[in-house]
Amino acid sequence: MAATSPPLPSSFTNRGKLLSNFTSIKPFSISLNDEKHCRFRCQIKSFENQPPNLSVDFLSGNEPVHLNSPSPMSMASDSAVKRVCLFYCNETKALAERIAAESDAIELRNINWRTFEDGFPNLFIPNAHRIRGQNVAFLASFSSPSVIFEQLSVIYALPKLFISSFTLVLPFFPTGTSERMEDEGDVATAFTIARILSNIPTSRGGPTSLVTFDIHALQERFYFGDNILPCFESGIPLLMSRLQQLPYSDNISIAFPDDGAWKRFHKQLQHFPTIVCNKVRIRDKRIVRIKEGEAVGRHVVIVDDLVQSGGTLIECQKALAANGATKVSAYVTHGIFPNRSWQRFEHDNGGHPETGLTYFWITDSCPGTVKEVMSETPFEILSLAGSIAAALQI
Amino acid sequence: MGELNPMHKKQVLLFYCVECEELARKVAAHSQLITLQSINWRSFDDGFPNLYINNAHDIRGQHVAFLASFSSPAVIFEQLSVIYNLPRLFVASFTLVLPFFPTGSFERMEEEGDVATAFTMARILSNIPISRGGPTSVVIYDIHALQERFYFGDHVLPLFETGIPLLKQRLHQLPDAEKIVVAFPDDGAWKRFHKLLDHFPTVICTKVREGDKRIVRLKEGNPADCHVVIVDDLVQSGGTLIECQKVLLAHGAAKVSAYVTHGVFPKSSWERFTGKEGGRDSEKGFAYFWITDSCPNTVKAIENRAPFEVLSLAGSIADALQI
Numbered sequence: 001m002a003a004t005s006p007p008l009p010s011s012f013t014n015r016g017k018l019l020s021n022f023t024s025i026k027p028f029s030i031s032l033n034d035e036k037h038c039r040f041r042c043q044i045k046s047f048e049n050q051p052p053n054l055s056v057d058f059l060s061g062n063e064p065v066h067l068n069s070p071s072p073m074s075m076a077s078d079s080a081v082k083r084v085c086l087f088y089c090n091e092t093k094a095l096a097e098r099i100a101a102e103s104d105a106i107e108l109r110n111i112n113w114r115t116f117e118d119g120f121p122n123l124f125i126p127n128a129h130r131i132r133g134q135n136v137a138f139l140a141s142f143s144s145p146s147v148i149f150e151q152l153s154v155i156y157a158l159p160k161l162f163i164s165s166f167t168l169v170l171p172f173f174p175t176g177t178s179e180r181m182e183d184e185g186d187v188a189t190a191f192t193i194a195r196i197l198s199n200i201p202t203s204r205g206g207p208t209s210l211v212t213f214d215i216h217a218l219q220e221r222f223y224f225g226d227n228i229l230p231c232f233e234s235g236i237p238l239l240m241s242r243l244q245q246l247p248y249s250d251n252i253s254i255a256f257p258d259d260g261a262w263k264r265f266h267k268q269l270q271h272f273p274t275i276v277c278n279k280v281r282i283r284d285k286r287i288v289r290i291k292e293g294e295a296v297g298r299h300v301v302i303v304d305d306l307v308q309s310g311g312t313l314i315e316c317q318k319a320l321a322a323n324g325a326t327k328v329s330a331y332v333t334h335g336i337f338p339n340r341s342w343q344r345f346e347h348d349n350g351g352h353p354e355t356g357l358t359y360f361w362i363t364d365s366c367p368g369t370v371k372e373v374m375s376e377t378p379f380e381i382l383s384l385a386g387s388i389a390a391a392l393q394i
Numbered sequence: 395m396g397e398l399n400p401m402h403k404k405q406v407l408l409f410y411c412v413e414c415e416e417l418a419r420k421v422a423a424h425s426q427l428i429t430l431q432s433i434n435w436r437s438f439d440d441g442f443p444n445l446y447i448n449n450a451h452d453i454r455g456q457h458v459a460f461l462a463s464f465s466s467p468a469v470i471f472e473q474l475s476v477i478y479n480l481p482r483l484f485v486a487s488f489t490l491v492l493p494f495f496p497t498g499s500f501e502r503m504e505e506e507g508d509v510a511t512a513f514t515m516a517r518i519l520s521n522i523p524i525s526r527g528g529p530t531s532v533v534i535y536d537i538h539a540l541q542e543r544f545y546f547g548d549h550v551l552p553l554f555e556t557g558i559p560l561l562k563q564r565l566h567q568l569p570d571a572e573k574i575v576v577a578f579p580d581d582g583a584w585k586r587f588h589k590l591l592d593h594f595p596t597v598i599c600t601k602v603r604e605g606d607k608r609i610v611r612l613k614e615g616n617p618a619d620c621h622v623v624i625v626d627d628l629v630q631s632g633g634t635l636i637e638c639q640k641v642l643l644a645h646g647a648a649k650v651s652a653y654v655t656h657g658v659f660p661k662s663s664w665e666r667f668t669g670k671e672g673g674r675d676s677e678k679g680f681a682y683f684w685i686t687d688s689c690p691n692t693v694k695a696i697e698n699r700a701p702f703e704v705l706s707l708a709g710s711i712a713d714a715l716q717i
Contacts, residue, residue: 128507146468187445
């Protein structure tokens with residue numbers, strides 16, 4: 001391996017948020033795999049008092065840096081990565097178990113979730129003494145207003161137990177779609193949630209970190225106060241891995257159902273050909289049309305952050321099929337599907353993209369949906385566990 | 395509440411949650427200075443609230459209040475969204491009226507690991523945005539533990555009111571007003587209320603441990619031949635009240651009644667008091683059971699059922715809105 005150090009690509013500085021935790025990074029080795037990709041592998045042996053011993057992959061261009069969990073090859077010694085005590089609520093137990101399986105450094109912890117007769121929560125954190133000095137995280141899920149208060153009580157209590165840091169993982173930030181103030185009387189419930197979370201008590205580790213995936217509106221990051229550090233992650237890398245596994249993956253195009261989705265995601269998907277749809281008003285109706293891009297002969301994957309009733313996706317699907325797509329699939333990070341609306345999605349076994357999807361990928365951010373669609377075609381679940389496990393190391 | 399100083403008359407626009415509509419109407423009926431306003435309470439398909447404050451422009455420069463009721467965790471978020479939003483609409487001042495502060499009886503941290511949900515509730519309320527009128531006033535009736543007043547941060551001004559004056563007024567109307575004795579089911583209740591009721595003879599009960607059981611005993615005072623009124627801030631299942639009543643009757647009380655500010659009565663536990671054994675004519679039942687209208691769901695359930703009588707907080711709230 002050559003030991004010279006070429007200038008670092010611009011993406012290096014773009015991830016300043018991640019890298020500011022590191023005081024110095026010395027490139028250890030460089031390997032040039034092929035013409036397309038220029039990979040740097042940096043092995044960080046130690047910095048300050050906490051040697052995480054991570055391996056960091058850089059890909060050229062504007063692709064995001066992935067923080068890989070330590071692989072057996074690159075680890076000279078198993079010095080401490082950040083040990084994390086992970087608490088969770090009933091809804092998120094399955095995802096919590098998957099996260100803990102990703103890393104030896106993450107340990108699951110229990111909470112007694114009971115209710116008083118009047119419906120208010122009766123909560124107890126067993127072995128609370130043992131989390132002193134530990135890095136603590138809580139995996140939350142605000143699937144409905146009624147479960148917020150009990151989880152919030154735990155979220156407000158944990159930081160005050162002399163822990164060394166607190167991270168709140170809230171994969172899906174609800175209310176995000178109803179944040180528009182079009183009228184002075186509109187009540188932006190996203191603001192309410194952001195305010196509630198911004199008021200989490202400070203622990204010894206400073207402001208709480210909030211990990212959330214594909215927040216609906218980019219400006220919602222500014223809703224949070226100074227006492228909380230939002231960490232905005234994305235499920236798109238999971239989609240990209242999955243697409244690369246498909247046969248004929250070079251026949252894939254990405255479609256965005258509207259400009260909002262394009263703004264949110266196009267940078268992460270720019271090496272795929274792109275189609276952008278939009279809604280045009282024809283008299284009383286709003287109809288989905290293709291604004292840019294070519295669907296003919298392609299396997300088109302519609303990408304959006306979330307799905308509710310699915311109406312928009314289905315209209316997109318029809319427009320793409322009508323414009324010559326041979327297969328249509330969909331990816332959303334958050335499968336909300338109120339009132340079991342996932343049932344309207346049929347599977348296309350081949351040749352009928354207007355009536356069915358080849359794949360419908362969702363992540364496990366919405367545990368209620370995961371239970372329902374796990375064994376239903378065309379659904380496939382892409383788990384956030386690895387991504388969350390990595391985020392807990394930040 | 396004292397005489398209303400004409401210099402301090404404030405026009406107040408009163409918003410309210412769905413549960414509190416009846417109480418809000420009564421409050422507005424008490425004073426021409428109070429006008430009811432409306433909110434559209436709808437839900438999105440995913441269950442999250444879709445709220446709209448009607449005539450939001452018209453409340454600019456006005457004194458605004460919101461009458462809330464957190465009867466269950468499920469209804470907190472929608473009301474909180476309104477509460478966090480109203481102060482930012484250029485109102486002259488904002489007052490939150492939350493007659494019953496729930497979770498109050500679960501604030502004890504006996505062990506590290508207990509999660510004090512009262513702390514969560516107080517923290518949420520302490521985070522209400524400040525308005526042009528300064529910190530939000532939060533009006534609460536008979537909060538369970540006196541120290542809970544210190545749970546609130548500096549950006550809210552808690553105003554702790556009590557329903558006891560309503561009880562005193564009602565007691566003076568009774569034919570046997572001369573023979574009334576006030577009983578407290580435990581020392582906590584005595585601490586909370588004795589000063590407001592010190593012109594009545596007093597009986598204090600207490601719970602003693604006998605083996606595995608906890609039994610109510612009379613600690614001080616003599617209820618013999620009197621109409622004893624047990625006074626507490628709230629009732630849940632009613633078990634404590636019933637045990638107190640038995641002890642008082644055993645010590646010769648002629649009649650036993652009860653007053654609580656907050657009739658929480660989870661799972662319809664008020665039924666223990668209206669059955670055959672509990673009816674007013676029965677020797678074994680309560681003569682009167684007074685509650686206020688702080689818990690609207692209970693009020694609806696026990697309407698016109700003996701021995702219950704509802705003493706309304708409407709007048710008291712209308713006065714508090716003038717502060």
